[in-house]
Amino acid sequence: MQNAPLLESLFNAGLIAYLAGAAAGLAGIRVPRRARVAAFGLALAGALLEIGAAAMTLWYGAAATWSLPFGVPLFSWSVRLNALSAYFNLALGILAASVSIYSFGYLREMEGRRNVGVLGFFYNIMLLSLTLVFAAANAFFFLVAWEVMAVSAYFLVSFEHEKAPTRRAGVVFLIMSHAGTGLLLIGFLVLAQASGSLDFSSFHLLASKLPGWEQGAVFVLFFLGFGVKAGIIPLHVWLPAAHPVAPSNISGLMSGIVIKTGIYGMALVFFDFFDVPPVWAGMLVLGAGVLSALLGVLYALMEHDLKRLLAYHSIENIGIILIGFGAALLFRALGHPTLAAIALIAGLYHTLNHAIFKCLLFLGAGSVLRATGTRNMEEMGGLIRRMPVTAVCFLVGAVAISGLPPLNGFVSEWLTYQALLAGFGSTESLTRMVFPIAGALLALTAALAAACFVKAFGISFLALPRSQSASLAEEVSLSMRAGMGILAAGCVALGLGATWFIRVFDPITQQAMGVRVSAALAAKSLVLTSGTARGGTVSTIGIAAMLVLLSALPALFWLVWSRNSQRISGPTWDCGLPGLTADNEYTATGFSKPIRMIFSALYRPRREIQAEYEVSPYYPTAIRFESRIEPTFEKHFYYPVEDWLLRVARRMRSLQAGSIHAYLAYIFLTLIALLLFGVHR
Amino acid sequence: MIWAVIKVLVQTALLLLLAPLVSGLIKTAKARLQMRRGPGLLQTYRDIHKLLRKDMAIPTTASWLFHATPYVVFLATLLAGLMVPIVAADTPVGLFGGVLAVVYLLGLGRFFLALGGLDTGSSFGGLGASREMTIAALAEPTLMLAVFTVAIGAGSTTLAEMVRVAIGQQWRFLAPSQMLAFAALFLVLIAETGRIPVDNPATHLELTMIHEAMILEYSGPYLALIEWAASIKQLLLMTLLIDVFWPFGLPQVLSPTGFLAGLGWLVAKLALLSGGIVLVETANAKMRLFRVPELMAVAFTLGALALISTFLF
Numbered sequence: 001m002q003n004a005p006l007l008e009s010l011f012n013a014g015l016i017a018y019l020a021g022a023a024a025g026l027a028g029i030r031v032p033r034r035a036r037v038a039a040f041g042l043a044l045a046g047a048l049l050e051i052g053a054a055a056m057t058l059w060y061g062a063a064a065t066w067s068l069p070f071g072v073p074l075f076s077w078s079v080r081l082n083a084l085s086a087y088f089n090l091a092l093g094i095l096a097a098s099v100s101i102y103s104f105g106y107l108r109e110m111e112g113r114r115n116v117g118v119l120g121f122f123y124n125i126m127l128l129s130l131t132l133v134f135a136a137a138n139a140f141f142f143l144v145a146w147e148v149m150a151v152s153a154y155f156l157v158s159f160e161h162e163k164a165p166t167r168r169a170g171v172v173f174l175i176m177s178h179a180g181t182g183l184l185l186i187g188f189l190v191l192a193q194a195s196g197s198l199d200f201s202s203f204h205l206l207a208s209k210l211p212g213w214e215q216g217a218v219f220v221l222f223f224l225g226f227g228v229k230a231g232i233i234p235l236h237v238w239l240p241a242a243h244p245v246a247p248s249n250i251s252g253l254m255s256g257i258v259i260k261t262g263i264y265g266m267a268l269v270f271f272d273f274f275d276v277p278p279v280w281a282g283m284l285v286l287g288a289g290v291l292s293a294l295l296g297v298l299y300a301l302m303e304h305d306l307k308r309l310l311a312y313h314s315i316e317n318i319g320i321i322l323i324g325f326g327a328a329l330l331f332r333a334l335g336h337p338t339l340a341a342i343a344l345i346a347g348l349y350h351t352l353n354h355a356i357f358k359c360l361l362f363l364g365a366g367s368v369l370r371a372t373g374t375r376n377m378e379e380m381g382g383l384i385r386r387m388p389v390t391a392v393c394f395l396v397g398a399v400a401i402s403g404l405p406p407l408n409g410f411v412s413e414w415l416t417y418q419a420l421l422a423g424f425g426s427t428e429s430l431t432r433m434v435f436p437i438a439g440a441l442l443a444l445t446a447a448l449a450a451a452c453f454v455k456a457f458g459i460s461f462l463a464l465p466r467s468q469s470a471s472l473a474e475e476v477s478l479s480m481r482a483g484m485g486i487l488a489a490g491c492v493a494l495g496l497g498a499t500w501f502i503r504v505f506d507p508i509t510q511q512a513m514g515v516r517v518s519a520a521l522a523a524k525s526l527v528l529t530s531g532t533a534r535g536g537t538v539s540t541i542g543i544a545a546m547l548v549l550l551s552a553l554p555a556l557f558w559l560v561w562s563r564n565s566q567r568i569s570g571p572t573w574d575c576g577l578p579g580l581t582a583d584n585e586y587t588a589t590g591f592s593k594p595i596r597m598i599f600s601a602l603y604r605p606r607r608e609i610q611a612e613y614e615v616s617p618y619y620p621t622a623i624r625f626e627s628r629i630e631p632t633f634e635k636h637f638y639y640p641v642e643d644w645l646l647r648v649a650r651r652m653r654s655l656q657a658g659s660i661h662a663y664l665a666y667i668f669l670t671l672i673a674l675l676l677f678g679v680h681r
Numbered sequence: 682m683i684w685a686v687i688k689v690l691v692q693t694a695l696l697l698l699l700a701p702l703v704s705g706l707i708k709t710a711k712a713r714l715q716m717r718r719g720p721g722l723l724q725t726y727r728d729i730h731k732l733l734r735k736d737m738a739i740p741t742t743a744s745w746l747f748h749a750t751p752y753v754v755f756l757a758t759l760l761a762g763l764m765v766p767i768v769a770a771d772t773p774v775g776l777f778g779g780v781l782a783v784v785y786l787l788g789l790g791r792f793f794l795a796l797g798g799l800d801t802g803s804s805f806g807g808l809g810a811s812r813e814m815t816i817a818a819l820a821e822p823t824l825m826l827a828v829f830t831v832a833i834g835a836g837s838t839t840l841a842e843m844v845r846v847a848i849g850q851q852w853r854f855l856a857p858s859q860m861l862a863f864a865a866l867f868l869v870l871i872a873e874t875g876r877i878p879v880d881n882p883a884t885h886l887e888l889t890m891i892h893e894a895m896i897l898e899y900s901g902p903y904l905a906l907i908e909w910a911a912s913i914k915q916l917l918l919m920t921l922l923i924d925v926f927w928p929f930g931l932p933q934v935l936s937p938t939g940f941l942a943g944l945g946w947l948v949a950k951l952a953l954l955s956g957g958i959v960l961v962e963t964a965n966a967k968m969r970l971f972r973v974p975e976l977m978a979v980a981f982t983l984g985a986l987a988l989i990s991t992f993l994f
Contacts, residue, residue, distance in 0.1 A: 382742075384744045384745075384746060385744055395746075399789070399792065402788070402792060403785065403788075404785060404788055404789040404792055405778075405782060405785050405786060405789060410785055414781055414782075414785075417781055417838075418781075418838065421829060421832055421833065421838065424829075424833045425833070425836065430992075432992075433988070433989070433992065436826065436829040436830075436833070436988050437985075437988075439825055439826075439829055440822040440823075440825045440826040440829065440981075440984070440985075441822065442825075443784075443821045443822050443824070443825035444818065444821055444822040446788075446821070447788070447814075447817055447818035447820075447821035447822075448818045450788060450791070450792050450814065450817075450818070451814035451815060451817070451818050453792075454792060454795040454796060454799070454810060454814050455811075455814075457796060458795065458796050458799030458800070458807075458810065459799070462744065462746065462796065462799045462800040462802075463742055463799060463800055463801065463802035464742055464802045524776070527776055527777070530838070534836070534837055534839070534842060535836065535837050535838070535839075536779050536781070536832075536837055536838035536839050537775075537776050537777070537778070537779065537839060538777065538778045538779065538781070538782050539776065539777040539778065542774065542776070542777035542778075543760065543777055543778060543782065543786070546760050546763070546774060546777065547756050547757070547760060550693075550756050550759055550760060551752065551756055553693070553697075553755075553756075553759070554751075554752055554755060554756075554906060557733055557902070557905075557906075558902065561730070561733035561734050561902070562733050562734065562901070562902040564734070565733075565734065565735060565736055565737060565901055565902055566736040566737070567736070567737050567738075567739055568736060568737065568738045568739070569738075569739050569740075569741055570738045570739070570740065570741065571740065571741055571742075572740040572741070572742055572743075572801045572802050572803045572898055573803055573805075573897065573898065574803065580742070580802055580803065582802075584802070584803065584804050585802050585803075585804065585807060586799065586804055586806070586807020586808060586810070586811060590807065590811065591807060591810070591811045592811070593811070594811060594812060594815040594970065594971075595815055595818075597971055598815070598819070598971070598974045
């Protein structure tokens with residue numbers, strides 16, 4: 001590639017900017033104002049440089065490899081920027097840029113009260129490690145970057161550490177993250193043993209050459225290891241705890257891109273390390289995807305903490321991405337590379353889409369949190385009038401995440417449906433039944449997500465304010481609005497410009513399946529097809545244009561019939577009671593009550609009502625109401641495992657008697673065991 | 682280009698003019714079956730005309746979203762209608778989206794309608810929004826299963842293509858998979874258009890209304906747009922059912938002679954389907970809200986059976 005030196009310098013300059021940003025954060029602990037401007041300014045510069053490097057790689061469609069000029073001998077710190085890593089780096093760059101802009105305003109009020117410099121330090125370190133996770137060219141470097149990312153994310157999550165739930169969430173995150181890393185380590189070691197090298201290039205298509213059971217074991221190890229990070233159900237429990245407690249700009253990055261490292265890892269393993277994975281592997285991923293999507297949205301519906309609701313939706317969307325990946329795996333196993341490419345594109349497209357709208361929604365939630373001081377939706381309301389720009393941005397995000405046309409979520413969900421539909425004809429075996437079933441459950445998920453975002457937007461932003469703080473809320477600063485505005489524009493652009501953007505995937509599918517499908521998918525320049533024009537077509541830009549053109553009709557009706565129609569402002573009908581108050585409004589809990597009743601087998605809802613009265617039960621003086629749902633996975637899986645671990649640990653404690661002789665004996669026994677093992681080999 | 686514009690105009694006019702007629706037909710037929718005189722076939726036109734000329738009362742709590750909602754609902758529904766073959770298999774904007782786009786455009790309308798209900802701050806708006814979104818969510822998987830069953834048979838999600846394949850196989854609608862898919866879609870139609878036993882379009886009783894509760898605060902031209910959109914949605918869902926299962930008589934492309942024949946067949950088939958709806962509405966009482974999931978479970982089972990029988994036969 002001709003421009004390799006330029007690409008290399010762009011990428012390295014981005015890393016240096018992040019490093020400088022981290023240093024500026026540390027140096028400025030005593031001068032928060034300068035620290036904030038320097039750390040986040042440099043982060044913005046780094047993000048823009050990385051966007052440049054990623055865009056260049058995708059544009060020229062060629063991979064570049066080089067070594068970073070630092071580090072220890074023995075291990076090579078080599079970086080590989082190919083189409084797949086550039087794609088993820090592009091997503092990271094877009095989010096990092098908008099979040100950095102948002103942070104200028106968001107952190108201004110934290111100055112003096114919190115240590116903004118430290119936040120800037122870990123923020124830049126996390127961006128640096130994320131960039132390297134997506135670009136590392138060998139397993140060792142990858143795991144180092146992976147660990148730095150996990151640890152910096154831990155510090156960012158626990159930033160507001162004076163609150164007990166935050167500390168607990170941070171610890172749960174760290175433990176689960178390391179459990180996942182352990183699985184990855186074993187997986188990489190198995191591969192390294194087979195190839196004799198730690199380089200990713202030596203793992204290419206290697207996993208499929210392993211003997212049968214090892215192949216399966218490697219697949220499962222990587223799936224679970226990366227699954228923890230991605231937050232698939234049932235490995236998700238850390239996610240709805242950790243994402244909401246972080247500062248909101250960090251939540252946006254965590255849900256937007258940090259969990260996508262798991263998706264990147266899966267894409268790497270499934271489509272680079274494996275050539276043709278077994279059929280059950282595809283089924284496993286597809287099944288996990290459907291389960292995560294459906295349960296994720298069902299749990300999201302029960303939340304009235306705005307940020308927790310968004311965190312559960314991340315699980316849902318990871319599920320939708322995995323439906324695409326699972327279908328791609330199945331198509332590969334069944335020998336349909338073109339269909340596999342389309343399914344992979346659906347998954348990857350949704351990855352970027354979700355990154356953008358979820359980050360947007362978290363930033364919106366952060367603005368609301370800043371303005372009202374609460375994450376509880378029951379205390380919001382009426383914000384559309386107090387915070388018009390935030391409201392519009394949040395609405396764009398809500399429409400996009402609900403998969404409604406003509407925004408970006410619709411495009412990727414449409415592609416997923418088309419891939420699943422094509423899957424039915426791809427085989428004669430009973431396997432094909434899974435595709436339409438997955439499609440139907442995806443439809444259920446999408447409809448429930450729409451219900452959930454009607455609730456999230458409707459309860460938080462519409463009608464009357466439900467609390468004093470909501471009625472006094474003020475619009476957030478310009479930079480915060482700009483950060484959200486960029487992402488909202490991204491939702492529109494990725495929706496309307498789908499046929500242009502789809503070309504980005506050509507080098508990725510070329511690398512993974514050896515086919516390029518964008519020419520078939522965008523055969524008609526403004527219309528997206530399902531691979532063949534006969535199979536199905538959609539045009540988001542056409543839909544948008546038609547909606548604009550058709551709006552001539554209501555205007556015409558207005559001119560012809562409604563010219564003399566007057567508008568009278570009056571109170572909402574309140575059933576004759578004196579004056580409508582916020583107490584008359586539907587609550588978030590009330591809104592999702594029908595769903596709680598219908599799916600009560602899953603939720604096992606409990607509620608307690610305590611009424612205090614003096615004279616008659618019909619005139620209570622105070623009512624206390626509590627409603628909660630059963631945390632199924634914690635109760636039936638994690639608590640028993642935790643108990644078991646503690647019991648084992650208690651037994652093991654007797655080994656650790658504190659006697660030096662006993663320890664010497666342990667060392668001796670271990671040595672003998674290892675020697676025997678070595679001889680035996 | 683000119684021809685395309687004409688096709689769009691013709692179909693738009695048909696949707697706008699035919700939809701109130703179908704609503705009127707159902708209302709009148711239902712009244713007759715219940716030994717009442719009924720409002721007459723043209724009453725829905727008169728209602729819309731009257732509402733368009735009336736003044737509007739806007740709740741003081743409402744924001745710009747309340748004003749935007751009627752337009753979004755009307756435009757999204759109308760555009761979805763333009764994607765459905767009505768008098769010719771070849772739809773004017775079929776290239777812009779097939780059956781999936783139709784479903785999702787209706788979803789867009791519903792999304793905003795629910796928000797409009799919440800924006801008023803009245804408990805009814807919230808109640809209607811909550812119930813509407815719940816029932817829609819329960820109907821959605823069945824709708825998709827049935828759509829998938831048909832799309833798999835046709836190998837396409839483009840409606841024109843689905844219809845073309847259906848026309849080619851005259852007696853296909855008697856196949857078990859098609860009959861089961863039809864039954865499933867019919868139940869979805871009942872739920873989506875807010876008909877008894879799921880919702881009662883004629884009620885304004887607080888506890889039983891769903892759709893009416895959402896739009897309780899709308900009046901004048903806004904209400905006209907929403908009511909019109911509701912009847913277009915009903916028309917397009919009925920037409921969808923007809924297109925896919927009994928497409929005979931539908932010309933491939935729009936032509937002056939084919940237009941009249943197509944229109945004749947369409948009206949006859951719409952009348953037949955309306956008759957079915959009227960019978961269901963008259964023979965049943967409205968269900969309690971929490972019985973609706975059971976009905977939707979039946980519909981889902983029918984859809985799943987339809988799919989499985991595609992596999993078997």
